[in-house]
Amino acid sequence: MTQSPALSGERADFPVLPRRRTSSAKRKQHRAAYLFLLPFFVVFVTMLVVPLVYAGYLSLFESKLIGGETFAGFANYARALTDPAFLGGLGRVGLFFVVQVPIMLGLALFFALALDSARARGSKAIRLFIYMPYAVPAVVATLMWGYLYGPDFGPIAQIARAVGFGTPDFLSPGSILGSMMNIVTWEFVGYNMIIMYAALRSIPAELYEAAEIDGAGQFRLAWSVKIPAIRPAIMLTVIFSIIGSFQLFAEPSLLNAIAPNAITNSFTPNYYGYNLAFINQELNYAAAIAFLLGIVIAVVSYVVQLSEERRERREMRLS
Amino acid sequence: MNKKARRTALALIGGAVSIGLLLTGCSPSSDGGSAPGAVSQDDIDTAMTTPTKLTFWTWVPDIENEVKLFEEKYPAIDVTVENVGQGLPHYQKLRSAIEAGEGAPDVAQVEYQYIPSFVLNDSLLDLTSYGADELSADYVDWAWNQVSPDAAVWAIPQDVGPMGHLYREDILAKAGITEPPATWDDYATAAKAVKDSTGSYISNLGATQAGQMIGFFWQAGVKPFGYDGKETVTIDVNSDGAKKVASYWTSLIQQDLISTDVDFQDQWYQGLANGKYAGWLTAAWGPIFLQGTAESTSGLWRAATLPQWKKGEKVSGNWGGSSDAILASSKNPIAAYELAKFINNDHESAMKLATEQFLFPPQVSVLEDPAFVDQKSEFYGGQQVNSLFADISKTVDTDFQWVPFMDYVYSTYEETIGSVIADKGDLAAALHAWQDQLVKYAKAQGFTVK
Numbered sequence: 137m138t139q140s141p142a143l144s145g146e147r148a149d150f151p152v153l154p155r156r157r158t159s160s161a162k163r164k165q166h167r168a169a170y171l172f173l174l175p176f177f178v179v180f181v182t183m184l185v186v187p188l189v190y191a192g193y194l195s196l197f198e199s200k201l202i203g204g205e206t207f208a209g210f211a212n213y214a215r216a217l218t219d220p221a222f223l224g225g226l227g228r229v230g231l232f233f234v235v236q237v238p239i240m241l242g243l244a245l246f247f248a249l250a251l252d253s254a255r256a257r258g259s260k261a262i263r264l265f266i267y268m269p270y271a272v273p274a275v276v277a278t279l280m281w282g283y284l285y286g287p288d289f290g291p292i293a294q295i296a297r298a299v300g301f302g303t304p305d306f307l308s309p310g311s312i313l314g315s316m317m318n319i320v321t322w323e324f325v326g327y328n329m330i331i332m333y334a335a336l337r338s339i340p341a342e343l344y345e346a347a348e349i350d351g352a353g354q355f356r357l358a359w360s361v362k363i364p365a366i367r368p369a370i371m372l373t374v375i376f377s378i379i380g381s382f383q384l385f386a387e388p389s390l391l392n393a394i395a396p397n398a399i400t401n402s403f404t405p406n407y408y409g410y411n412l413a414f415i416n417q418e419l420n421y422a423a424a425i426a427f428l429l430g431i432v433i434a435v436v437s438y439v440v441q442l443s444e445e446r447r448e449r450r451e452m453r454l455s
Numbered sequence: 456m457n458k459k460a461r462r463t464a465l466a467l468i469g470g471a472v473s474i475g476l477l478l479t480g481c482s483p484s485s486d487g488g489s490a491p492g493a494v495s496q497d498d499i500d501t502a503m504t505t506p507t508k509l510t511f512w513t514w515v516p517d518i519e520n521e522v523k524l525f526e527e528k529y530p531a532i533d534v535t536v537e538n539v540g541q542g543l544p545h546y547q548k549l550r551s552a553i554e555a556g557e558g559a560p561d562v563a564q565v566e567y568q569y570i571p572s573f574v575l576n577d578s579l580l581d582l583t584s585y586g587a588d589e590l591s592a593d594y595v596d597w598a599w600n601q602v603s604p605d606a607a608v609w610a611i612p613q614d615v616g617p618m619g620h621l622y623r624e625d626i627l628a629k630a631g632i633t634e635p636p637a638t639w640d641d642y643a644t645a646a647k648a649v650k651d652s653t654g655s656y657i658s659n660l661g662a663t664q665a666g667q668m669i670g671f672f673w674q675a676g677v678k679p680f681g682y683d684g685k686e687t688v689t690i691d692v693n694s695d696g697a698k699k700v701a702s703y704w705t706s707l708i709q710q711d712l713i714s715t716d717v718d719f720q721d722q723w724y725q726g727l728a729n730g731k732y733a734g735w736l737t738a739a740w741g742p743i744f745l746q747g748t749a750e751s752t753s754g755l756w757r758a759a760t761l762p763q764w765k766k767g768e769k770v771s772g773n774w775g776g777s778s779d780a781i782l783a784s785s786k787n788p789i790a791a792y793e794l795a796k797f798i799n800n801d802h803e804s805a806m807k808l809a810t811e812q813f814l815f816p817p818q819v820s821v822l823e824d825p826a827f828v829d830q831k832s833e834f835y836g837g838q839q840v841n842s843l844f845a846d847i848s849k850t851v852d853t854d855f856q857w858v859p860f861m862d863y864v865y866s867t868y869e870e871t872i873g874s875v876i877a878d879k880g881d882l883a884a885a886l887h888a889w890q891d892q893l894v895k896y897a898k899a900q901g902f903t904v905k
Contacts, residue, residue, distance in 0.1 A: 201575060201859065202686050202901030288722050309874070394720055396663040396869050397877040414547045415862045416896070 195423035205420075212424035221402035222425060226432065228313065229404050233381040233436075236317040241373055243321070244328035249358050251329075252336040263333070267326035274323060278390040281319045286394075307395035316387050324380070328373045335369035336362060371444055375437050382433045385410065405429045493584045494789060502789035509534045509791055512549065513564035513779070514541040515613075517812060521804045525797045532790050542566075543862070553578045553784070561791035565780045567601040567773075570609050571682045571859040573780065580781040582608040585792040593800060597853040598817035602778050604856060605684060610778035611799045614814035616738025617848040618670050618772050620759045621745060622658075623752070624836070626733040629653050635759035639703060642762040646712035649733050658734040659726060660704055661718030662876045665868035666774050668700075670738065673772030673855050675700050675764055680858045687903040688858045690893045693886040701882035708879050715876045724748050736761065738774040739815035739844040746834045753834045758843050760850075769850045776817070815844060822848065858893075860900070867892045 198208035216222050247266055251259045269277065285306035287293050293303050306315040339362065347361050363370075385406040392399040392407075401415070402408035405425060413422035511522065511534055522534050537560065539548045546569060552559035553576070565573060573579045582588075587608040591599050594612050602610040620635060627633075630649040636642040646657040661667055672679055677696035681689030691697075707713040714732065716723050726732050728749040735741060742758060749756075761771050779795040781788055798804050802820055809816045809827050821827055828842040858864060867889060875885040897904045 200899070200901040283721065286722060289725055394717065394722075396717055397874045400870055401866055411866065414543075415866045417550075417860070417862075 191423045192427060194420050195427055197420045199418070199420050201417065208420070212421050213428065215421065216424050216428050221400075221408060222405060222428075225402045225405045225408050226429075229382050229384055232313065232317060232384065233378060236320060237374070237377040237381060239317070240321045240325055241328055241370070241377065243325050244373065245332055245363070245370070247325065247329045248332035248336055249362060251333055252362070253354055253358075263329075266329055269323050269325070270327040272323070274386040275390060277323050278319060278387050281315070281322075282391060282394045285315055307391070307398055309398040312391065312395055312398035316384075316391065319387055320381075320384075324377075328377075331373055332366055332369050335366035339365045367444075367448075371441065374440060378437050378440065379433055382429065382436070494586065499789055499793065502787065503529045503793060504531050506531045507533065507787050507790045509562065509787060509794055510560040511536050511562045511779075511794065512539055512545065512560040513562075514538050514545060515564065515777075515808075515812060515814065518798070518808075520811065521798045521807055522794075524801070524804050524807070525794055528797070529790075529793070532794070534794060546572075546862070549573075553782070556784070559782050559784050561785040561787060562779055562781055562795050564613070564777050565610055566775070566777050568857045568861045570602065570778065570780065571684075571857050572861065574607075574609055574684060575859040578783055579609045580783045580785065580788055580792070582610075582781065582792055585789065587611065587792070587796070590796070590800060593819060594817045595819060595822070595848050595851075597773070597851045597855070598776070600853050601776075601855075604682075607684075610780035611795045612817040613777045613779055613799045614740070614808070615817045615848065616670075616740050616773055616775035616815060617844055617851050618674065618736065618738050618761055618774050619741070619844055619847050620734060620736055620761050621741055621756055621835075622734035622759065623655075623730065623755050624757045625755045626653050626655050626730060635757070636762045638766050639762045639764055643703075643707060643712070646707060647710070650712050653730075653733070655730055655733040656714040657712065657732075658736055659714045659716050659718065659723065659732045660708065660876065661723075662715045663869040663873035664718050665865045665872075667718075667736070668704075668868070668872070670772040670774035671700050671704075671736075672697055673852055674761055674770055675772075676770070676852060678855065680864075681856045681905070682858050686901070687905060688897055689856075689905045690858065690890065690897060692893065693883075693890040697886055698883040701886055704876075705880075705882045708876065708882075715879075728752060738776075739848070740775060740813070742832070742835065742840045742844075743813040746832075754836055756835050758835055758838055758840045760843070760847055770852065771847045771850045773851050773855070776815070815848075817848075858897070860896070863896055864893060867896075 195212055196207065196209060197205050198211060199205045251263055272280075284290050284292055287303055287305055287307065290306075292306070296302065296304050305311060343361050343365070344357065347357050352360065383406050384404040388399050388403040388407045389410070392403075399407075401411040406429065409422045409425040409429070412418045412425065509532060511518075513536065519536055522536055526532060526534060539545055545564070549559065549563055553573075565579075570579070583606065588603075590608075590611070591603065595615070598612045598615050602608060602612055622635060626649060627635075627645065630645070630652045632645050632648060636645045642657070649655055649657045669679070675696055677694060677700065679690070679692040679694070679697060681691075704713070708715060714726070716726060727735065727745065728751060730752075735745065737745075745756065746753070760769065763770060779799060781791045781795060785791045799808070800818065802824075805816060805818050805821050806824060806827065808814045809821050810830075816822055816827070822845045828845050829839060830841050831837045832840045871889040871892060872882060872885050875882055894904050
């Protein structure tokens with residue numbers, strides 16, 4: 137992403153034109169551009185900015201069932217930062233991110249490379265099959281897996297019993313996070329694979345030819361050409377995954393019905409916020425939790441991106 | 456084209472403005488619950504002949520049939536029935552609408568335990584000045600006390616769930632038990648016999664089912680909750696009485712004589728149908744529910760009273776049931792009240808609810824109607840199940856109360872007691888943790904805790 141010197145030089149050479157000459161035509165164009173952008177901004181402001189500001193405003197108050205609303209400053213934030221339920225949930229999704237995301241993206245990358253190498257027969261059909269779970273809504277997927285995990289009548293448990301392994305308990309407090317990782321992986325491998333696959337398809341063929349002339353095999357090709365070439369795409373999936381795992385909600389809220397002992401009210405920060413708002417009726421505190429979660433996600437995404445950029449720069453300097 | 460674009464822009468701006476208004480209009484209105492002078496018959500006649508539109512939020516299936524009877528009697532009133540969800544989602548939407556100050560229905564279904572949470576913020580209309588206090592004799596005492604714990608009347612009772620014991624006669628007979636257990640001691644003995652000789656559990660204790668456990672508390676005379684209608688709540692979930700009940704279940708769970716599956720889930724439905732559980736300690740709405748769930752076992756089931764703590768006693772508790780309340784924000788309170796009253800008080804409508812929707816009635820005239828009590832049920836071997844539960848209903852303790860934050864009570868039950876049940880731990884000890892959480896929450900919310 138370096139600026140070519142030719143380009144910047146050219147810009148400096150441009151004569152500075154008197155403003156008035158372009159203004160009427162330019163202004164018309166500008167006006168048209170703003171007009172086209174207007175619908176987006178109206179919706180953006182009313183549906184995103186206003187609610188966000190309102191939530192921020194709410195988070196600064198304290199509302200009691202007796203006594204009503206009072207201004208509380210940052211008391212809700214201070215409470216959240218010492219709330220073991222919130223921090224525990226944050227730790228849980230952090231663990232989820234550290235364990236599940238590498239597995240999921242690793243699988244996605246593997247599938248994308250395998251499909252791209254054109255070695256696999258019927259690659260179009262396979263691509264579709266891997267992608268299909270993403271088309272299943274998260275709610276349906278969770279309900280389906282909930283049935284598969286069932287200890288008495290779930291097929292996995294029945295097979296395990298028939299083979300003599302006893303009944304595995306996928307829904308116990310100790311294993312529920314793993315079971316959830318499995319569901320999310322199943323859901324999103326295809327989605328991430330498609331992003332990586334699309335990036336792989338746009339690598340210019342000359343690079344492959346050059347590598348082949350240098351005597352590179354398929355693995356070497358994948359490792360030294362393909363993966364570096366699609367690094368921006370991989371980065372994109374990482375960022376999406378950070379947001380996805382820190383915002384886990386549908387899975388715990390649905391699994392709660394069949395495994396209420398394993399899923400506590402504060403299992404994930406989002407689920408905690410939801411319960412705070414609608415069960416505990418602590419709307420203001422829930423708003424503070426939501427804001428903090430947003431900040432955490434922004435920070436983690438930024439740190440990941442920054443470290444990647446740094447690595448890229450370092451590698452460039454080395455080469 | 457230009458015009459259209461302008462119109463869209465205007466509409467969008469209009470939308471933005473109205474959202475802004477919505478946001479600023481979010482402070483709860485405090486003008487409710489006041490009781491103006493009594494409503495005269497003239498007022499009622501005028502209200503019932505003036506064309507009026509009412510909205511009614513309920514999740515009772517096919518309640519349109521009863522509403523139709525009402526509309527036939529009062530053609531000027533047009534009722535829209537809306538099902539916005541069952542239980543929690545229903546209350547969430549109701550609370551949001553109340554907070555927003557618009558969009559709330561005129562009449563809403565409210566379960567008894569949630570009435571105080573709506574009384575708390577003056578969301579319900581006190582029905583005394585509309586003549587509701589005259590209805591008290593029409594309902595069984597304990598049900599009336601649920602909607603009218605003091606002088607005010609907050610709703611009209613619709614259905615109740617006095618608790619009884621449904622059991623598989625065939626499985627118990629295999630274990631040599633021919634009579635349903637009369638006391639809880641007998642029940643424990645029977646549980647052992649059933650487990651040893653048939654492998655079935657005598658019943659299932661829903662691991663996270665607070666309603667069932669609170670029903671057991673109710674039967675044992677435990678008074679875990681209280682609310683004075685203002686700012687004082689009583690929280691006493693770890694009293695000696697509650698501990699006695701909790702220890703009883705702990706012992707059965709630890710001996711593996713009772714299962715602790717989560718109820719109202721696939722596993723549990725299957726368990727009822729395939730004999731994993733030889734019985735179900737449930738409410739008066741249970742018999743019909745079971746009939747739909749375990750069709751293949753028709754004729755094998757019987758109904759009885761709950762086992763008793765003292766031999767010879769006849770006491771029961773309640774689990775579930777609903778009432779219809781009028782929102783204080785209703786613009787047509789008279790018509791709304793007449794709707795709630797008609798549906799749950801008119802004999803034809805109440806009989807329909809009891810015999811077609813199978814809601815167990817709190818209304819005395821239905822409980823005495825032969826067309827209801829003399830019904831024989833084949834699923835229960837020809838037993839008159841309605842008659843049995845009508846008798847049980849007379850034995851429910853009349854003085855049981857709630858706190859205005861039962862959602863929180865139930866959700867912390869799941870956290871503190873539910874996990875202990877699953878781990879086969881000591882329930883009596885877990886009651887302390889539950890108590891602590893509830894007291895802490897109540898104090899943080901500004902209540903005085905007794």
